[in-house]
Amino acid sequence: MASDLVMLHLDTAGHSYDGDRWQFRALDLDLRAGEITAILGPNGRGKSTLLRVLAGLLTPTSGTVETNPRTGVVPQEFSGAFPDSVLDIVLMGRARHVALFGTPGAADVEKAMTALEATGMAGYAARSIGSLSGGERQLVLIARALAGENDVLLLDEPASALDLKxxxxxxxxxxxxxxxxxxxxxxxxxxxxxxxxxxxxVLLMLPETQTLFGPTATVMTEASLEALYGVPVRGVRLGGGDREETAFVPLFRQRVRRRKQDD
Incomplete structure (x- = not known):
């Protein structure tokens, strides 16, 4: 359950790379302890830019951001040297805890192994990062962020290239x-x-710098998702009891055309 402790705060923040075309504007956003926020928007709408602002890597063009120094950022994919071991990659997350020109000590290795255990990857510590699947590498990147003992995790499309499992x-x-x-x-x-x-x-980054932020059940509707993506979307109730949830299905034009042909 989320707490009332705000770990990161945006106050009427906006960002534009050229001072004219704004990616988001007048955005108020709190990230709270124990709470997960999903950010959805079309390609080029500024989702990754927003993450960089939240991480303190980019200064907002307007408004303010109260960043948290204990923030871990998990990119979409690993782009480092493939010969590095999984443990070496996770130890990179300990950088701010290691003295300048120092090397990770036993305590750092212990923290890294604890992070790998939390992600189910402890058995892969000696493996080369290049030998892992995309899903395994993603778990290693999350472990790297955990090893830094962060309060906030920011992840850029963490499951975009993964299979369903x-x-x-x-x-x-x-x-x-x-x-x-x-x-x-x-x-x-x-x-x-x-x-x-x-x-x-959920935060929806709608067209024309509009945003919609609030509880998932309130924000995630057929109408709001259609406005977000410009494609008709239908919500379908699945399961029952504790497993009941709504799945959203886009009505792609090709699917509609083929259905008409079948009729």
Missing amino acids: NQDIVLSLLGRLADSQKLAIAFTTHQPNHATAIADK
Whole structure:
């Protein structure tokens, strides 16, 4: 359950690279301990830019951001040297805890192994990062962020290139981290069903710098998603009891055309 502790705050923030075309504007946003926020929007709408502002890597053009120095950023994919071991990659997350020109000590290795255990990757510590699958590398990147003992995790499309099983693994892990470690988590995604699966709140980055932010059940509607993507979307209730949830299905034009042909 989320707490009232705000870990990161945006106050009427906006960003524009050229001073004319704004990616977002007058945005108020809180990331709270134990709470997961999903950020959805079309390509080029500024989701990754927003993550960089939240991380303190980019200064907003307007408004303010109260960043948290204990913020871990998880990119979409790993782009480092493939010969590095999994443990070496995770130890990179300990950088701010190691003295300048120093090397990681036994305590740092212990923290790294604890992070790998939390992500189910402890058995891969000696493996080369290049030998892992995309889903396994994503878990290692999350472990690297955890090793830094961060309060906030910001993830850029963490499950975008993964198969369904690995999507489930990553999303379930994020849910456990929010619940057990009370981390404030925000992630970008193009998949509405990822948001409905684990997010407490959702930010929709709508056209013309408009945004919609609030509880998942309130924000995630057929109308709001159609406005977001410009494609008809229908919500379908699935399951029952504790497993009941709404899945959102886009009505692609090709699907409609083929249905007419079949008729």
